[in-house]
Amino acid sequence: MRAKFTLIIFFIGALLLHAQAPDSIGISLRSQIRAARSDSIRMPLQIELARHFVYSKTDSARILFNKAWRQNEAASYSKDYYLKQKAAILNGFGLLEVLNGDADETLKFYLQALKIREQIGDSIGLGISNNNIGNVYRRKGEHAKARYYYRKGFIISQQARHTENAARTLISMGISYAENQQKDSALYCYEKAKKIDNKGTTIYRANTNIAALYFMDGKYDKAKAIYRESVDIFKARRNYLTVSICFLNLGVVQTELKAYDEAIALVDSAIHYAKIIGNKELLRKQYFSRSNINERKGDFQKALADHRIYKRYADSINDVEKAKRFTALELNHKYEKEKEITTIQLENEASKKSLYLVLFVITLLTGLVVILLLRKYNRQKLTLAANKIELEQMEKLKADLALANREKDLKNVVLENSIREEVLNKTLAAVKNVISLKNEREREIALRSLSASLLSEKTAQKALFNHQDYFDEVSLDFKVRLDTHFSELKPNEKELLCLMKLGLSTPEISKLLNTSVAAVKSTRYRIRKKLGLDSNQDIISFIENNNSA
Structure with missing residues (x-):
């Protein structure tokens, strides 16, 4: 009894001492808020002060968050700065x-x-949000979803090089593993968190959760030492949520050691801090724990009283009043009517679900048809575009070849004029030479020589013009096809193919090209070899019908 009284006195003294400790952070933030000249400066300070009060002065925190929200809404800006503050609120x-x-x-x-x-690309905030969402699913017992968000938040925080967020997320993941009795995985997460961020807050959080593992293994002394240290640390930081949890855990440890009076005193401390922050879920657990302790102690009257309080908190959380209302309806013979209504509603819901399913299938099929049509349209569009490009390239080649032929014609004209001038000059020189001769015999010989030379020049010019006339008769498409698809052929080989296209025989081609029949056959053989044709295949038909050569 004396130990219990001493413990209570010590606890009251600690509370009084703590109440007298000045809140330097809160005082500093209030001072900065009063000095702020605009809402853009005042808003983040109010948010920070509200977060500072969340676990100690919950009502004050709510007032500050609401005030910051109204300021943010009044600003009506879409700038990233205000959106970032809105997310924090x-x-x-x-x-x-x-x-x-x-x-x-x-x-x-x-x-x-x-x-x-996500909209503003706030990587640090994204790490925090994913960790918070993971905590919600963990508390609901959906650990697979929780760990998905933990891993996502951990990766984002690491990429942003925000070690505190990364460590906090690892600790949350460790708690999830511990709740699934995966103690080795939990311990790994806690130790890794301490390595990533060796600051005091992370160390304290990790150690507090390591104490839970000690408790699970029956190492009560180690667990108690860590919990007591954590109480002092988080009390100084005014984190009453963690203080309340640590007191509850200490009470559970003492219960296992059968020190029931001390366990009840510790749970009372936990209840005190849970009431300060108004955490109903925590109060539900604490009254349930105190009821169990009193029951094990043998004080069944207090155990029953605590159990009733536990039920009130459980009912307020789980909305048991709704179940009670249905029971009352059943007793008053109104249950059947409500049951009928409920059945109709369920049938309507089932009909709606069936309709939604049909609509979903129709929408899905329509989407698939649209996608297929779009793909077909895009393929046709690409094919048309490719054909258009190929046609434009063909037209360009035709134009280039026509231009080249025109240039060739001009060069031939220039060459012809040049040759004529040269022949004329030679003739004039020869005539002067004939006139200068005094011997009649010599003059006659010179005249014959001049006549033969002029006849030879005339024959050569005639052959040249006939050759050019033949090439002009070949279609422009055939010339373009040779230049486009058969770049491996040499100019003299293309020249031979043009003459073959005109239907000339080998002797005719040899005379026109002023070469031997054997030379023409040799050139034709080389062409067949390059095109991979045998002697029975028609070269001209192959060139005209093959576009992929």
């Missing part, structure tokens, strides 16, 4: 709903904050 509302034990409302606020942070 939504995150704060989520924290307050955690204390109320409303998981659905908590998740709603956290998801809204996540959406904004």
Whole structure:
């Protein structure tokens, strides 16, 4: 009895001492808020002060978050700065709903904050949001979903080089593993968190959770030492949520050691701090724990009283009043009517679901048809574009070849004029030479020589012009096809093919090219070899019908 009285006196003294300790952070933030000259400066300070009060002065925190929200809404800016503050406020509302034990409302606020942070690319905020959402699913017992968000948040925080967020996320993941009795994985997460961020806060959080592992292994002394140290540390930081949890855990440890009076005193301390922050879920667990301790102690009257309080908190969280209302309806013979209505509603819901399913299938099929049509349209469009490009290239080649032929004609004209001038000059020189001769015999010989020379020049010019006339008769498309698809052929080989295209025989081609029949056959053989044709295949037909050579 004396030990219990001493413990209570010590606890009251600690509370009084703690109450007298000045809140230097809160004082500093209030001073900065009063000195702020604009809402853009005042807003983040109010958010920071609200976060500071979340686990100690919950009502004050809510007032500050609401005030910051009104300022943000009044600003009506879409700048990233205000959106970032808006996400922080939504995150704060989520924290307050955690204390109320409303998981659905908590998740709603956290998801809204996540959406904004994704929109503005706030990597640090994204790490925090993913960790918070993971915590919601962990508390609901959905550990697979929780760890998905933890891993995502951890990767984002590491990429942003925000070690504190990364370590906090690892600790949260460790708690999830511990709740699944995966102690080795949990311990790995806690130790890794301490290596990533060796600051005091991370160390304390990790050690507090390591104490839970010690408790699970029956190492009660080690667990108690860590919990007591954590109480002092988090009390100084005014984190009453963690203080309350640590007191509860100490009470559970003492219960296992059968020190029931001390265990009840510790749970009373936990209840005191849970009431300060208004955490209904935590109060539900603490009254349930105190009921169990009193039962094990043998004080069944107090155990029953604590159990009733536990039920009130459980009912407020789980909305048991709804179940009671249905029971009352059944007793008053109104249950059948309500049951009928409920059945109709269920049938309507089932019909709606069937209709939604049909609509979904129709939409899916329509989407697939649209996708297929779009793909077919795009393929046709690409084919038309490719054909258009190929046609344009062909037209360009035709134009280039026509231009080249025109240039060749001009060169021939120039060459012809040049040759004529040269022949004329030679003739004039020869005539002068004939005139200068005095011997009649010599003059006659010179005249014959001049006549033969002029006849030879005339024959050569005639052959040249006939050769050019033959090439002009070949279609322009055939010339373009040779230049486009058969670049491996030499100019003299293409020249031979043009003459073959005109239907000339080998002797005719040899005379026209002023070469031997054997030379023409040799050139034709080389062409067949390059095109991979045998002696029975028609070269001209192959060239005209083959576009992929």
